[in-house]
Amino acid sequence: MNRQLPLRQRVRKALVILAFLSFPITMNFLSPYVIIDGAANGILNGSLVMFGLMFISSLFLGRAWCGWVCPGAGMQEIVEPVNSNPVRGRRVDWVKWLIWIPWISLIVWLAVRSGGYQTVDLLYHTQGGISVAGSADRPILFAYIIYYFVIGLFVGLAIFVGRRAGCHTICWMAPFMIFGRWLRNRFGWPSLRLKADIAACADCKKCTSNCPMSLDVNVMVQAGKMENTECILCGTCVDNCTKQAVRYSFSSGK
Ligand code: SF4
Ligand code: SF4
Ligand code: SF4
Incomplete structure (x- = not known):
């Protein structure tokens, strides 16, 4: 089903x-x-x-x-x-x-x-x-x-x-x-972005297999670097992570 x-x-x-x-x-x-x-x-x-x-x-x-x-x-x-x-x-x-x-x-x-x-x-x-x-x-x-x-x-x-x-x-x-x-990244003002919690990640790779833009999301999480030019902020990784290791954030990213 x-x-x-x-x-x-x-x-x-x-x-x-x-x-x-x-x-x-x-x-x-x-x-x-x-x-x-x-x-x-x-x-x-x-x-x-x-x-x-x-x-x-x-x-x-x-x-x-x-x-x-x-x-x-x-x-x-x-x-x-x-x-x-x-x-x-x-x-x-x-x-x-x-x-x-x-x-x-x-x-x-x-x-x-x-x-x-x-x-x-x-x-x-x-x-x-x-x-x-x-x-x-x-x-x-x-x-x-x-x-x-x-x-x-x-x-x-x-x-x-x-x-x-x-x-x-x-x-x-x-x-x-x-x-x-x-x-935005160059000047560093606050905006919508993704944040990762490396410690919470179980490396299950569910985020990677579900990403509509085919990004290696689990690698991004493990590196603590969620910025990627192809990320469309769809939130699929956020909503599919049972460990809450990825979340939305409105911040400067620093
Ligand atoms: S789905 Fe969550 S726990 Fe699994 S690899 Fe991605 S961020 Fe880590
Ligand atoms: S604007 Fe964005 S979502 Fe629309 S076709 Fe282009 S890349 Fe795809
Ligand atoms: S927000 Fe969407 S495009 Fe960006 S990494 Fe997560 S699943 Fe992929």
Whole structure:
């Protein structure tokens, strides 16, 4: 018989699945293309604002967005029963930077070339805030193709490579939060993080086998170093440790 997830993890799963179900509305607020098009036309758009908010949230909440409310999390976790293999080998985590650096450079270049942002349109490339919708110059079929392409990418990677493979490799949003968290660590202000109690740890490795981001959590606990760029603060390790050797903390980490 399947064991019931701890309550907090059931709430978390429900939130990321709801975020996934809302993706027809939110897709163009998280779009790597809309921000480019906005920069080229000098339009401050919803994607730019959302990526900015992700960066700001990471200064105090790390990558909690990834653990708790991202539609990309929902679309990958929903297929975890199909392939729950961990994504080992931390070199895959660098792939997203190969995408992010040229992408963000292009956005900056286009914004400068267009003379900066002159207008604000937070609903840019949506129909009254709905992303998967038709318009006079673009049929709804076009929006559906993009929608299924994005889902296919993330779901395909999760099915064929392993747990949250898309988060490790192709995500254009994660670097904003990784950079924010790096800044937080550099200056050392208080924020949400994990704390380990080395003495309490029984080295059972349950935290490692359950981590959605395939991290060696028991090694992190044993070393007393819970900071990891790929940790999404989902709390799976916290809620599955019967020894309470990992906990959430809002602190400076010193
Ligand atoms: S890494 Fe990207 S896709 Fe994955 S949860 Fe974070 S923002 Fe979403
Ligand atoms: S689940 Fe808890 S006791 Fe087991 S290895 Fe992880 S931190 Fe240690
Ligand atoms: S280390 Fe814990 S909080 Fe971080 S991603 Fe893994 S299970 Fe989630």
